[in-house]
Amino acid sequence: VTAHTAIVGLGYVGLPLAIALARRGHHAHGYDIDPSKTEAVRTGRSPVDTVTDDDLQETKACITASTDPRVLAECSTIVVCTPTPVTDHGLPDLRPLTTAVETVRDHLRPHQLVIVESTTYPSTTDSLLRPILEGSGLTAGRDFFLAYSPERIDPGNPHHTLTTTPRVVGGLTAECTNRAVAFYEQFTMVYRVKGLREAEASKILENTYRQVNIALVNEFAQLCHAMNVDVWNVLDAAATKPFGFAAFRPSSGVGGHCIPTDPRYLTFHAATLGLCFRMAETAHEINVAMPDWVARRACTDLDDAGIPPGRAHVLLLGASYKPNIRDTRNTPAIPIALALADRGVTVSFHDPHVGELTGMGQRLRRVDDLASALRAADLTVVLQRHDCYTDSVLTEGKRIFDTTGTLRCSGVFTL
Ligand SMILES: NC(=O)c1ccc[n+]([C@@H]2O[C@H](COP(=O)([O-])OP(=O)(O)OC[C@H]3O[C@@H](n4cnc5c(N)ncnc54)[C@H](O)[C@@H]3O)[C@@H](O)[C@H]2O)c1
Numbered sequence: 001v002t003a004h005t006a007i008v009g010l011g012y013v014g015l016p017l018a019i020a021l022a023r024r025g026h027h028a029h030g031y032d033i034d035p036s037k038t039e040a041v042r043t044g045r046s047p048v049d050t051v052t053d054d055d056l057q058e059t060k061a062c063i064t065a066s067t068d069p070r071v072l073a074e075c076s077t078i079v080v081c082t083p084t085p086v087t088d089h090g091l092p093d094l095r096p097l098t099t100a101v102e103t104v105r106d107h108l109r110p111h112q113l114v115i116v117e118s119t120t121y122p123s124t125t126d127s128l129l130r131p132i133l134e135g136s137g138l139t140a141g142r143d144f145f146l147a148y149s150p151e152r153i154d155p156g157n158p159h160h161t162l163t164t165t166p167r168v169v170g171g172l173t174a175e176c177t178n179r180a181v182a183f184y185e186q187f188t189m190v191y192r193v194k195g196l197r198e199a200e201a202s203k204i205l206e207n208t209y210r211q212v213n214i215a216l217v218n219e220f221a222q223l224c225h226a227m228n229v230d231v232w233n234v235l236d237a238a239a240t241k242p243f244g245f246a247a248f249r250p251s252s253g254v255g256g257h258c259i260p261t262d263p264r265y266l267t268f269h270a271a272t273l274g275l276c277f278r279m280a281e282t283a284h285e286i287n288v289a290m291p292d293w294v295a296r297r298a299c300t301d302l303d304d305a306g307i308p309p310g311r312a313h314v315l316l317l318g319a320s321y322k323p324n325i326r327d328t329r330n331t332p333a334i335p336i337a338l339a340l341a342d343r344g345v346t347v348s349f350h351d352p353h354v355g356e357l358t359g360m361g362q363r364l365r366r367v368d369d370l371a372s373a374l375r376a377a378d379l380t381v382v383l384q385r386h387d388c389y390t391d392s393v394l395t396e397g398k399r400i401f402d403t404t405g406t407l408r409c410s411g412v413f414t415l
Pocket of ligand 1: 037
């Protein structure tokens, strides 16, 4: 076993970690079941838009990528960064995580440190993953070390990065925590918590806090619309309070891997304990209903303009789930497009970062020429404010529904 690190899952979480380690001269071995990911890393074409091809080029001497799990046995530390999605019924789908941990088990060696970074409900590492790993015949805390440390990466955020954001770390035993703390201190600051469950719970609390606050402003925006109050003006005003108020912005819906799914893990786990986590349940209901509210607002505007939705053409701008990235996981663009299509609207989208958008078996029409698409559309709905969507470019549109509240050109209406 060498002082190398194996990273299981080369996605939005695993690959930046490999880069951070490699930048400090450490060797990172990426293992992924998806050959397109490992091939992309090997050939210097980043599979995620938060890592550039230049990042891979700069660190290539220290990073390997393979679909062969035997590399796990050769490393002193193994970090698991596989997805934790929800099923179609909104329940935790732990299979990618348990499958990955079974692979780790099959290559586990004495003295290795195993760290789980995937977001999950408290007790997963101890109650579900530890028994899998101990199926190797080795005992956690004695023969190998086990810790949990949630990734807090915010894709596309240049101000808070993996190396500038403190890490929360909790281990099965004090020695497990010490080992994991020493690992992360190689490239960032560390906050040590009591144990595995506290570390798991801290991540879900952070994401539920965001989910609930986003739901609060989303519902508040709907109320403001009914009261003929400018919600953005109110939010800017409230944000001048230097204490006791954290500014969240309403939007067309919540996307990404984390906010729509992670609180579901906690509500599921609460239910197994006979409890109901009402805040998260209510917030989820409000947020998932937002795309339909946006679609209804769009149709009302078309009706008011004398254009029956059944004869209207709506252009959606920004198909990713946040600005200036290409990640479309859980993007609100899909439910909005489907809700508009249900009302007879012809829908297309423009997004320089997104090549194709499919949802519920349908492929949405993509347009390349923004200026002519703006002129042709009866209504343009701005879902994400990518840098290319400047006020001057958008003046070409006939009428603009800005769900981001950031456009300043005339003729725009907002949430
Ligand atoms: N994306 C984010 O912003 C973010 C932020 C914080 C935490 N997280 C959490 O981190 C975890 C990973 O998220 P992500 O966004 O990096 O996912 P991702 O889908 O971008 O990457 C996961 C990778 O794991 C690979 N994989 C799946 N099963 C595997 C297996 N059995 N063995 C090896 N590789 C396997 C996939 O092929 C994929 O390349 C999730 O639990 C997520 O909730 C994500």
